[in-house]
Amino acid sequence: MSLPLLTSAPGKVIIFGEHSAVFNEPAIAASVSSLRTYLLITDSSDKDAIELDFPDIGFDHKWYGGELASVGEAIISAALSKKNELGEELVKALEGPLSKLKDNLHYHAAFCFLYMYLCLCGTRTGVKFTVKSTSPIGAGLGSSASIAVCLALGMGKLQGHIPEDNKPLSEEALEFVNKWSFIGEKCMHGTPSGIDNAVATYGSAVLFQRSENGDTKFERILDFPQMPMILTDTRIPRSTKVLVSGVRDFVTRQPSVAQPILTSMGHLATKGAEIISKLDDTNYDDLLELVRVNHGLLVALGVSHPGLEVIRSLSDTMGIGATKLTGAGGGGCALTLINKKTPPEEIEKFKRSLEENHKYRTFVTGLGGLGCCYVPATNFAESLDNVINLFHKDSTREELDAMLLPKNGGLEWVY
Numbered sequence: 282m283s284l285p286l287l288t289s290a291p292g293k294v295i296i297f298g299e300h301s302a303v304f305n306e307p308a309i310a311a312s313v314s315s316l317r318t319y320l321l322i323t324d325s326s327d328k329d330a331i332e333l334d335f336p337d338i339g340f341d342h343k344w345y346g347g348e349l350a351s352v353g354e355a356i357i358s359a360a361l362s363k364k365n366e367l368g369e370e371l372v373k374a375l376e377g378p379l380s381k382l383k384d385n386l387h388y389h390a391a392f393c394f395l396y397m398y399l400c401l402c403g404t405r406t407g408v409k410f411t412v413k414s415t416s417p418i419g420a421g422l423g424s425s426a427s428i429a430v431c432l433a434l435g436m437g438k439l440q441g442h443i444p445e446d447n448k449p450l451s452e453e454a455l456e457f458v459n460k461w462s463f464i465g466e467k468c469m470h471g472t473p474s475g476i477d478n479a480v481a482t483y484g485s486a487v488l489f490q491r492s493e494n495g496d497t498k499f500e501r502i503l504d505f506p507q508m509p510m511i512l513t514d515t516r517i518p519r520s521t522k523v524l525v526s527g528v529r530d531f532v533t534r535q536p537s538v539a540q541p542i543l544t545s546m547g548h549l550a551t552k553g554a555e556i557i558s559k560l561d562d563t564n565y566d567d568l569l570e571l572v573r574v575n576h577g578l579l580v581a582l583g584v585s586h587p588g589l590e591v592i593r594s595l596s597d598t599m600g601i602g603a604t605k606l607t608g609a610g611g612g613g614c615a616l617t618l619i620n621k622k623t624p625p626e627e628i629e630k631f632k633r634s635l636e637e638n639h640k641y642r643t644f645v646t647g648l649g650g651l652g653c654c655y656v657p658a659t660n661f662a663e664s665l666d667n668v669i670n671l672f673h674k675d676s677t678r679e680e681l682d683a684m685l686l687p688k689n690g691g692l693e694w695v696y
């Protein structure tokens with residue numbers, strides 16, 4: 282496909298079932314269509330290089346064809362023949378090209394990129410990938426899945442795996458993106474459930490369940506109700522990979538204790554989906570109750586953090602609503618589902634207290650909405666220079682939203 286090419290995918294909020302989703306229990310997540318990742322693919326000025334520029338994490342890098350010469354066709358074919366798994370030989374062959382990257386964030390972003398690139402674009406050089414995100418990174422809102430979705434769609438289009446036309450994304454195209462972004466998530470944190478990449482691919486909301494053999498089934502919830510909710514980012518850094526493996530370790534050591542917790546979380550998600558499907562004033566408090574219980578079970582799994590308990594405790598003390606951590610926990614974000622009777626001034630007081638006393642960041646955001654989408658070269662018209670400039674400087678979230686946010690900025694997105 283001719284360049285430049287721009288792709289985008291949303292972040293997500295897990296309403297019920299983080300962690301238990303990894304153990305094949307049902308879970309519900311909704312996309313946060315205004316917190317998005319954007320990938321711009323352009324020709325590189327260096328024809329022999331594959332170039333990355335990830336300014337959000339302070340990482341740029343070039344690989345030359347020779348550095349990747351150890352990755353032969355047989356290794357790539359073996360990786361391509363795997364279903365839902367990484368090719369072990371390819372993982373091993375990438376150790377060399379990745380060996381200089383000591384920062385964990387850089388390492389995993391580059392591992393995900395290179396694994397997907399070699400599988401989907403082979404030995405092609407002379408391309409540059411620049412990524413900007415308006416979503417907090419590593420905070421539980423699924424930035425890893427949204428970058429993986431942007432890469433899968435971008436590489437799929439670039440190399441013609443997804444037809445090189447400017448038509449809306451077909452079901453096959455979305456399946457391709459979902460499948461490859463799951464592989465990207467695997468590079469990022471080992472054993473993802475697949476819920477985050479499903480929501481980032483398809484948008485709206487999903488009731489999701491993974492099965493033992495790694496296949497997934499999900500129901501798209503297109504008319505997800507808007508619920509009054511505050512997202513709070515503690516800004517406490519954490520790693521999904523570490524938290525997920527901590528839970529696995531707990532489940533392995535204490536199966537008779539851990540398994541009922543996971544099962545209960547699954548029941549909770551199923552019950553939650555039932556309530557959400559007919560949400561009204563008569564059952565709204567039941568939903569709040571489930572949020573409270575889900576957080577308690579996540580605490581029992583060991584994935585909360587004193588910084589998250591500050592939010593939960595303040596919302597309980599002020600009677601604002603029910604709070605649970607969202608995403609992998611250990612820091613990052615919590616969601617507070619607001620009690621319908623809470624007066625607006627109390628909500629403001631709650632947010633102010635978290636921001637001023639704890640230096641947290643709060644977001645009020647709508648749920649559901651657009652999944653992945655792209656702008657082909659022909660749709661940039663006279664905005665091309667402005668878009669390229671936006672990726673080449675320290676752009677603010679407002680600047681990115683103003684130009685890039687689908688259905689908001691001036692660009693003609695295809696989805």
Ligand SMILES: Nc1ncnc2c1ncn2[C@@H]1O[C@H](COP(=O)(O)OP(=O)(O)O)[C@@H](O)[C@H]1O
Pocket residue numbers: 318335336337338385386387389390391412413414417418419420421422423424425426428469470519520521522608609
């Ligand atoms: N805008 C971005 N630029 C570069 N890397 C990113 C970006 N967004 C996400 N990532 C990658 O995703 C990782 C964060 O994923 P994770 O720990 O799962 O947290 P979350 O998915 O909740 O944001 C980062 O370490 C980085 O490798």
Ligand SMILES: C[C@@](O)(CCOP(=O)(O)O)CC(=O)O
Pocket residue numbers: 298299300301302303420421422423424425472473474475476477521525607608609610
């Ligand atoms: C903990 C988990 O349920 C969600 C992780 O979300 P995040 O990367 O913290 O945004 C893992 C998964 O489902 O893959």
Ligand SMILES: [Mg+2]
Pocket residue numbers: 423424425426477521
């Ligand atoms: Mg993630």
